[in-house]
Amino acid sequence: MNVVTLGHSLDSGRIQSINRVFKSAMSEQLGDKQHNPLPQQAKLYQTWAEGEVGICVSGNVMIDRTALGEPGNVVLDKHSDLTKFRHWADSARANNSRLWMQLNHPGKQIPAVLSPEPVAPSAISLGRGLEKSFNTPRAMTEAEIEQTIADFATSAKLAKETGFAGIQIHGAHGYLVSQFLSPRHNQRDDKWGGNSDNRMRFVLAVYSAIRAAVGDDFPIGIKLNSADFMKDGFDETESMAVLKALDSGGIDLIEISGGTYESPSMMGANKKAPVKASTAKREAYFLDYAEQARQHLNCVLVVTGGFRSSKAMNQALASGATDMIGLARPLSLMPDLAKQAVANDNFVIDVNNPTTGFKGLDAAAMLSITWYEAQLRRIGRGREPKYNLSGWYAVFDTFTRLGKFAFAKRRG
Template identity: 45%
Template sequence: MRNVQLNTSLLNQPIMLPNGSVIPNRLAKAATSETLATYSNNPTEKHVRLYQRWASSGIGLIITGNIMIDRRALGEPGNVVVEDERDFAILQKWAKTVTEQGSQLWAQLNHPGKQSPKGLNIRNISASAVPFEAEMQSLFATPYEATHDEIIEIIQRFGRSALICKKAGFSGVEIHAAHGYLINQFLSPLHNLRKDEWGGTPEKRRKFLLEVYKEIRKQVGADFPVAIKLNSADFQKGGFTEEDSFEVIKALSIAGIDLIEISGGTYESGVAKAPQKSSTIAREAFFIDFAQKVRAHVKTPLMVTGGFRSVEGMNQALESNAFDVVGIARLMAIDPDAPRFLLSGLNGRQTVKPIKTGIKKIDALGIMEVLWYTQQLKRISRGNEPKPNESGLWAFIKSVLRSGWGTYATQRTRSK
């Protein structure tokens, strides 16, 4: 990618959210899977080091990787869980290391539903007892259908976790409703087969999400940023479509959400799956076409994540006025200082490339590249530099071994 200095007035422009909060520029570090917590799910100094490095780049907004709301419902070994104030001191330190450098830090709150490796949780629940596709059933068990009481408890947990993060000094929270996790499972007619108040029609399928938002807003108040990460579509036959997503976005906008991050895909179909249209690929922003449709009807600030490769592409995308914030994630794993260059009108030192193991069945899994980038975050958290050319196969093997050990260690921790 050529490194030519450009006019960066748009990337450097601050943005005011509906509640009056101001993000200092238009660059955001989108959430990435980190799994840096202990096997008791406590945040550590590794989080502080990683986020200190990112914040020093001058990026306007940093969104954490999965912070789970329930120790009984983990997406991976090493997830941070915030369900009470036992880790309040390190949460405060984590938040302060970012905000004192001028960036905002938002906690991404999540529940995995059925999207959790076999054996990690005692009982996985979902909207309905729908198994994964055949090729992934060896990794993920068929879930139980959540009861009404379990649904109500989860809604309350989202609110409680958001309030704890606010008290600890985080700048905002983001609800993870994308990429095949629990809220996405409720939204999808493929995974939600219920016929009660939580399913059966598009309105009922989105009730769970809207109740989560209401509970969070009730706990944190009107002046605290609450955002959402939402799929434009799941890219699965019979699943959550662009039409479904558009209706959810309209409902959230009316409810008062502060920012909507648009992404796409699931672990089954591929996370942040690239579009097929050459015109969209050329514009870099994978989901800009959908964002343009949304922008015509919704004034809520929009963030688009996926596909950005150059400072020129980012500025051109912002000039379209289809969205307001550029989300970058994988680039931050291989070039944590990239925002410093981008905000100066220069391309970063690294370019995001496809990661392959050479084994077709593994490379077809949407989770494969997530594992490789997670390895890079672990290096940065230890104070080392990332390895942009690390073997995809070697990273996959290490991840599988670590996940196996992590599942065993998590089980042992629970049994004590």
Template identity: 55%
Template structure:
């Protein structure tokens, strides 16, 4: 550790909370919940492993607010205090190792595999693009009452997680899930107070934040993961994203994580070659954000080398370096980065050779999820695991998981 290593510096949030260093694990969907969507010891074990690895802030993946609407089999759902003891173990297992644990709170909206839920809901009944309609059903448009119910669910989930000892929460407003759907003029074509204009489309996220803040109070950190853009024609733009960020900053948000893309348009589809070389895919957008607000910023996507992380922090364009996939194959990587060293493994594309599968980027998600499952079982990741083997195992597991989930709901 050296004085010039910016990664080692603590970060104080607007509400006074402190993060021990500038490395954060961005949310990765673990799917390690039970088939009836409860917390498991495997989740506790996985996050203890990451906390031991040196990451300052750990953000969970996809804690859902409603058992009727899942993003994947094995999602954890927090609607009440039935899992309070395991939630407390999860939070304590991280905090006693010196890291801070935040829960990412989410609702999938229409972005849920066909057959998993009895139906999917969204701001508007807009289908997925044609080549994905075999995998994702057309949703039903939400009623006003349902919109207000979901807002309340975000708040009550945040309250339970605060009681369990989590260090903060993050609204998932990116990657095509429900909050992102409300923000996008492509997916939200409502003509009432929840759509029709950019101001109305961002009303949902602002009311979610306000309800959560009222539930947890002023001293509990609330952040958001937000797309810089959707990379889709007629979708959420950088200009709209900046307006949302300004509104959230004015409302008192504690941390903004910048990301991008959806299942229909993965982030890499919108990334230029020059940006890949720079490593941080969304750094240029973060620079624009920094010119308009002073809220702490986390940028996730593309960071791989010590030099790129140090340069980004030195520029003042961001405050936290977000890592996802590197930590799925090397959970101890932060210890090396904090010591001024390079990581042992480098992330590389995971492809099957099956064009439709590879274009949707779902294979990469599945491959990395399998590495999380290995750590949840107390094993080490396998950076060289076969993509085709991983695809076959994932398809079988998802089919079994969907069937079990439907049987449990029918009983």
């Protein structure tokens, strides 16, 4: 039996990839005022395709233009300019790279400056100080739940029509799908809440509606938390049950992540739970969980978060715990990382810890996010990313682009 490495192609049911490199979603903030993709979006994904990324997943595309997670979000609905989406998809096909669209609804995770009253499974605010920047939501009616499910399906159908190669449901990081799954945030007493079977009803309904809309030949994936890492939150036992249900339903790919805005483990930033030595050695944050999941699932698995060397990536693939290696921030600094990592068994990249020198300003400007967004915009303008890019440049770039929204809290 051949040992799988980064350079091996993948041909599994509806999923094909030239290699095992999976570009995970990052917020690009490259939507225009009508929330269509800007030309820079197409250039950005063309660059990753030219760098031989096997599968690229877009930053979250919203299904409802009245529910934006961030000011520069792209929205795909019946009001969108589909020619701009076709151009985006057409631009990302170099080297047989495949562009998937990540679909999302933020639920309560809408900055207060964008929505006075967001909707969520239950009227429960975000905690840990975030209630100051995110308004308390209104509990969704059953009609709104059904409409949101239909909106996911509509956006998925349009994504297929405009040339995208697959769909990923964003079910992680505390957004709406994740909120329905969480006993902390979903305290409904109807069929959409209560026990774990009811709480997973929404995600299963979203998947089923998308499958009906795109047909049996189109790949569908999901990004799902291994756990929320919060007291009374979605835990690993429940997560595994959801994975099994989706796998049984025929989902093609599951990307494993973890955490929420309130406990952002997806950023490697849960300071109260330091990274274990074994995790640091293997680099991947969620590989242990993936090893457990692999025993029960038949679909393609992706582990994202922490990978920095081709050695660790190849070891993870060889273990069989994951079928693809999810990468995000490293690809914002090295768009041809896939090509280099496949060719060099000793490849290593590190990511930066940007700062202006003032911690308060860094936090206000969300520099740990906006610095990388600035790199994506550089690539979208046809420029090289800049590893030593000034933190002050990122602050200025964000302010110029977002104006009054620049220092409005967008993330936890």
